[in-house]
Amino acid sequence: MFAPKLYESYAQTLSDILENQPELEAPFSNTVWAAVTFNANRRVWAKKHVDFLNLANGLCAVYSLGNFDHTKRG
Numbered sequence: 001m002f003a004p005k006l007y008e009s010y011a012q013t014l015s016d017i018l019e020n021q022p023e024l025e026a027p028f029s030n031t032v033w034a035a036v037t038f039n040a041n042r043r044v045w046a047k048k049h050v051d052f053l054n055l056a057n058g059l060c061a062v063y064s065l066g067n068f069d070h071t072k073r074g
Helices: 004-020
Strands: none
Touching: none
């Protein structure tokens, strides 16, 4: 809905990867995301990093569940 060409690109890329590497599985059957990470602990943190191979115009879905106080944690 928001970026149909980008969605189609993600869908085609994931389809190509799964077709060429059948030992891999998509994390969910109804998404074009190729990976997922759940941070389910209060002590989760990520070391400062740069993702050099990310798609510059790509999207990343970030969702906060539960009570979130930005003044206590980032």
